[in-house]
Amino acid sequence: MSTPIIIGSERSEAGLPRAWELLSQGASALDAVEAALRDCEDNVNDHYVGTAGLPNARGEIELDASLMVGSSRAFAAVGAVKNYPHPISIARRVLEVLPQHCLLVGEGAELFAQEQGFETADLMTEETWEMFREQLKVSRDSVEGENTLSAPGDDIYRVTALELVRRFRPHDGPWGTINVIALDEHGEMVSGVSTSGYPWKYPGRIGDSAIVGAGNYCDLRFGAAACTGRGELAMRVTGARMVVDGLARGLEPDDACRTMLREAGDLPDPFRAELRTLCLTPDGRHGGASGQPGSTYNLITPDTDGVQAIARVQL
Numbered sequence: 001m002s003t004p005i006i007i008g009s010e011r012s013e014a015g016l017p018r019a020w021e022l023l024s025q026g027a028s029a030l031d032a033v034e035a036a037l038r039d040c041e042d043n044v045n046d047h048y049v050g051t052a053g054l055p056n057a058r059g060e061i062e063l064d065a066s067l068m069v070g071s072s073r074a075f076a077a078v079g080a081v082k083n084y085p086h087p088i089s090i091a092r093r094v095l096e097v098l099p100q101h102c103l104l105v106g107e108g109a110e111l112f113a114q115e116q117g118f119e120t121a122d123l124m125t126e127e128t129w130e131m132f133r134e135q136l137k138v139s140r141d142s143v144e145g146e147n148t149l150s151a152p153g154d155d156i157y158r159v160t161a162l163e164l165v166r167r168f169r170p171h172d173g174p175w176g177t178i179n180v181i182a183l184d185e186h187g188e189m190v191s192g193v194s195t196s197g198y199p200w201k202y203p204g205r206i207g208d209s210a211i212v213g214a215g216n217y218c219d220l221r222f223g224a225a226a227c228t229g230r231g232e233l234a235m236r237v238t239g240a241r242m243v244v245d246g247l248a249r250g251l252e253p254d255d256a257c258r259t260m261l262r263e264a265g266d267l268p269d270p271f272r273a274e275l276r277t278l279c280l281t282p283d284g285r286h287g288g289a290s291g292q293p294g295s296t297y298n299l300i301t302p303d304t305d306g307v308q309a310i311a312r313v314q315l
């Protein structure tokens with residue numbers, strides 16, 4: 001028997017308490033991680049995941065999510081899914097009924113979700129429409145010599161879309177994808193990630209959250225890791241896998257996280273935004289790192305009084 005433990009990135013507190021209730025009653029890590037992320041996906045005050053996530057450059061919310069099981073290293077993900085509020089549950093269904101595949105994207109993922117009986121929903125809220133319109137205005141005003149929104153056409157759209165991506169800067173305060181990693185009393189470990197991705201992204205862009213080894217990796221021999229922030233950097237260094245490799249080499253969790261962020265930080269990236277990571281080992285050690293001061297991750301164990309925020313080590 002293992003002592004259950006669950007960790008999550010900033011804003012996972014919207015889902016960790018229910019997940020902990022399940023874990024402490026003997027539920028599987030898979031059930032706990034899915035439950036935590038579903039609650040986060042339903043949190044309309046969070047603009048980086050699920051309903052009320054920030055849309056792509058065309059005003060459409062495209063969601064990515066993945067799950068990885070530590071004992072088997074089974075991985076399932078969906079990418080660029082529109083109109084389904086719970087991509088993490090679609091990823092779980094891929095894991096369970098389509099194990100010959102790891103990743104479904106776009107129309108195929110939506111077809112699968114429909115066949116599996118998932119309900120569709122309008123994921124944009126008044127607030128996210130307002131934020132989107134505001135960005136379009138900023139983008140239009142910044143393109144010299146022409147009003148890019150005054151004429152129709154793909155070329156105009158493309159200029160505007162790329163300008164939106166170029167201009168985007170993260171909001172102040174906690175932002176980004178949600179990571180959750182749980183160890184259950186049976187000794188199984190599962191990592192899950194859900195996101196609406198880079199705000200104003202080019203349509204069809206899929207980030208690290210759906211890519212095994214980049215935003216999510218779980219190996220019961222050594223531990224699990226997941227990433228938040230600029231997914232392209234996590235993809236370029238295979239960030240989550242790199243953290244788990246550090247654990248396998250005997251690094252302590254904080255050091256494994258910091259080592260990966262240093263490597264990502266050395267890459268040239270004109271679109272630079274922050275990358276953060278966290279990890280958990282099968283014997284219950286955990287850590288997290290960030291380039292930003294004041295960044296934390298969440299923890300629940302039998303010894304904590306509810307959700308405890310732990311400071312991430314800073315680069």
Ligand code: GLY
Nearest residue numbers: 197198207229231
């Ligand atoms: N880390 C989430 C993304 O880049 O989409």
